[in-house]
Amino acid sequence: MSAQALAVEGVSVALDAFALRDLSLAVTPGEVLVLLGPNGAGKSVILETIAGFHRPLQGRVRIGDRDVTALPPEARHVGYVFQNFALFPHLSVAQNVRFATEARGTARAGRLEGERRITALLARFDLARIADRRPADLSGGEKQRVALARALATDPAVFLFDEPFSALDAATRDALRDELADFLREAGVPALYVTHDYAEAMAFADQVAVVDGGTIVQCGPAERVFAAPGTARIARMIGVENIVEGQVRAVADGEAILALGSSEFRVPLHDRAVAAGQRVSVSVRAEDLSVLLPGQAPSAADIVVPARILRLANRGPLVRVDCDCGFPLIACVTRAQCRQLALAPGHQVLVALPRAALNLLAG
Amino acid sequence: MSPAVAMRRPALFLAFWLLGSLVLAFIVVPLLSLVAAPGVTGLVRAAAMPDVRAAIALSLGAALVAAALAAVSGVPLAYVLARSAFPGKGIVEAVVDLPLTVPHTVAGIALLLAFGREGVLGEPAAAWFGLRFWGTFAGIVVGMLFVSLPYAVNASRIGFEEAIDPHLEKVARTLGAGPWRVFTRIALPLAWRGVMAGITLTFARAISEFATVALLAYYPMTAPIKVYELFLRFGLDDATGAAVLFLGIVLLLFVLLRQFAYGRGGNRGFGR
Numbered sequence: 001m002s003a004q005a006l007a008v009e010g011v012s013v014a015l016d017a018f019a020l021r022d023l024s025l026a027v028t029p030g031e032v033l034v035l036l037g038p039n040g041a042g043k044s045v046i047l048e049t050i051a052g053f054h055r056p057l058q059g060r061v062r063i064g065d066r067d068v069t070a071l072p073p074e075a076r077h078v079g080y081v082f083q084n085f086a087l088f089p090h091l092s093v094a095q096n097v098r099f100a101t102e103a104r105g106t107a108r109a110g111r112l113e114g115e116r117r118i119t120a121l122l123a124r125f126d127l128a129r130i131a132d133r134r135p136a137d138l139s140g141g142e143k144q145r146v147a148l149a150r151a152l153a154t155d156p157a158v159f160l161f162d163e164p165f166s167a168l169d170a171a172t173r174d175a176l177r178d179e180l181a182d183f184l185r186e187a188g189v190p191a192l193y194v195t196h197d198y199a200e201a202m203a204f205a206d207q208v209a210v211v212d213g214g215t216i217v218q219c220g221p222a223e224r225v226f227a228a229p230g231t232a233r234i235a236r237m238i239g240v241e242n243i244v245e246g247q248v249r250a251v252a253d254g255e256a257i258l259a260l261g262s263s264e265f266r267v268p269l270h271d272r273a274v275a276a277g278q279r280v281s282v283s284v285r286a287e288d289l290s291v292l293l294p295g296q297a298p299s300a301a302d303i304v305v306p307a308r309i310l311r312l313a314n315r316g317p318l319v320r321v322d323c324d325c326g327f328p329l330i331a332c333v334t335r336a337q338c339r340q341l342a343l344a345p346g347h348q349v350l351v352a353l354p355r356a357a358l359n360l361l362a363g
Numbered sequence: 364m365s366p367a368v369a370m371r372r373p374a375l376f377l378a379f380w381l382l383g384s385l386v387l388a389f390i391v392v393p394l395l396s397l398v399a400a401p402g403v404t405g406l407v408r409a410a411a412m413p414d415v416r417a418a419i420a421l422s423l424g425a426a427l428v429a430a431a432l433a434a435v436s437g438v439p440l441a442y443v444l445a446r447s448a449f450p451g452k453g454i455v456e457a458v459v460d461l462p463l464t465v466p467h468t469v470a471g472i473a474l475l476l477a478f479g480r481e482g483v484l485g486e487p488a489a490a491w492f493g494l495r496f497w498g499t500f501a502g503i504v505v506g507m508l509f510v511s512l513p514y515a516v517n518a519s520r521i522g523f524e525e526a527i528d529p530h531l532e533k534v535a536r537t538l539g540a541g542p543w544r545v546f547t548r549i550a551l552p553l554a555w556r557g558v559m560a561g562i563t564l565t566f567a568r569a570i571s572e573f574a575t576v577a578l579l580a581y582y583p584m585t586a587p588i589k590v591y592e593l594f595l596r597f598g599l600d601d602a603t604g605a606a607v608l609f610l611g612i613v614l615l616l617f618v619l620l621r622q623f624a625y626g627r628g629g630n631r632g633f634g635r
Contacts, residue, residue: 052537053533073536074536082530103540154537160537
């Protein structure tokens with residue numbers, strides 16, 4: 001048990017209009033688990049339950065080797081970072097940090113020791129210079145550093161992040177995301193991070209748990225979950241652009257031969273059981289596809305289908321290419337590629353799908 | 364309404380301002396007539412009357428005690444109402460507002476029945492603590508408290524609900540603070556304006572109460588009762604001097620209280 005930094009075991013919580021059902025998850029030391037799911041899925045309720053704001057009807061919450069199920073929030077030693085960082089507006093930066101050391105009673109061990117700790121934390125997060133400022137006078141980055149310093153002051157056994165960036169503008173968000181990712185890597189404190197943003201999840205996650213309707217519908221290493229969502233609904237929740245439906249022609253050698261439009265694909269089965277004649281869905285991420293001009297040679301690992309470009313749309317540094325291959329398919333290319341290939345709506349191209357990126361969905 | 368919207372409808376805005384100035388005049392004209400009426404000699408004569416001075420002092424003392432009791436009992440209730448959901452909450456809220464709707468003579472009778480010599484509260488209070496409400500300072504405080512308590516509860520509650528992001532209290536708990544520490548260090552300082560506004564309103568309402576206090580404790584006389592008695596016995600002139608003196612002192616105190624309330628919280632960041 002103590003091999004886990006945090007373990008939620010079979011927890012059910014009933015709130016007025018919402019419930020968590022038999023939910024289990026675990027975070028190992030030094031690891032970041034991202035809870036990803038749509039708004040209203042129950043992600044925040046999971047964090048609040050771990051922090052001690054909801055009493056489970058059944059199940060246990062363990063932090064390190066302590067069973068904290070019956071403990072109040074102030075006895076659980078979690079570092080909670082909320083949307084907008086929830087700094088105390090009537091206290092200065094130093095007072096915000098001091099609140100944590102005083103509240104935890106670390107200052108009781110010695111006032112001098114407590115002050116030394118505060119000074120060290122302010123220095124570590126480059127806050128000494130602005131120690132007397134109020135939160136209203138801080139930038140987004142400074143607020144985040146105060147929130148982290150304040151949470152660290154209590155020696156948390158686990159960090160809980162509840163969409164800390166959701167109220168920030170895009171530029172600030174990108175900068176803070178990198179800063180936080182660096183902090184999590186260096187500090188090595190295990191963390192649970194809630195977001196509905198796929199890009200944010202990608203930035204932090206070692207493990208990903210997809211939350212839907214008050215329960216975890218898929219959980220695993222981030223790469224694996226993002227590459228191979230279990231169902232079409234999960235694929236949509238984690239932002240997979242392409243879910244195409246086809247029919248199984250035959251099953252052979254751990255692969256299914258699928259008919260999609262007028263093309264035939266060989267898709268790895270992994271552990272899915274399908275039978276000839278069955279209708280199935282396949283997901284593939286737009287960023288895994290490449291666009292080629294007719295006559296260009298594809299790699300041997302790719303399946304190539306002819307396509308007509310329907311429209312091009314700018315997506316930040318990338319260009320989204322909507323194609324018609326007899327079935328709709330969305331690819332992403334860089335601006336430079338788009339220029340080199342002279343892509344334009346109406347053009348005939350080839351779309352290359354790496355066989356390994358094709359994911360057969362269940363249900 | 365933003366200035367831009369107001370600019371687009373000058374005619375409507377002008378009409379509303381005209382109506383608004385009628386309201387202001389309706390409030391200000393009677394008070395100015397009152398203040399202008401007695402002249403300096405009338406004021407001095409009223410101030411020279413020991414019973415007038417005693418009545419004003421009694422009103423101030425009783426209203427301050429009522430406001431303090433309202434703070435001690437009403438602010439915790441306001442916090443509970445702001446932070447928790449429970450069955451029958453609507454009923455509790457309605458009960459808190461009840462004194463605002465009960466006619467004050469009716470409230471006086473009700474208090475007399477409960478706090479009088481044979482009342483369910485009056486009798487044990489007299490037997491156990493020697494505390495009597497009929498014709499005493501305690502009775503005046505009870506009368507004032509009954510009619511003014513809703514202001515303390517409601518204004519504090521708005522303070523707790525609107526000035527504080529609930530995340531702040533949650534984060535304080537995870538930082539190791541128990542509920543009492545969260546209340547005293549986070550909730551109360553952030554809701555300070557609302558709480559002080561409530562206590563100020565409670566004080567103002569308490570000091571001006573006439574009917575409820577008169578039924579429960581006509582004697583010793585508070586200032587409103589003294590003004591009424593002077594009017595009945597000696598006519599408008601004597602009553603006016605005492606009334607203006609009372610008004611002046613109450614307004615001064617009101618300004619000081621507001622200064623205290625907003626002066627302290629004024630430059631603190633109360634935004635979310």
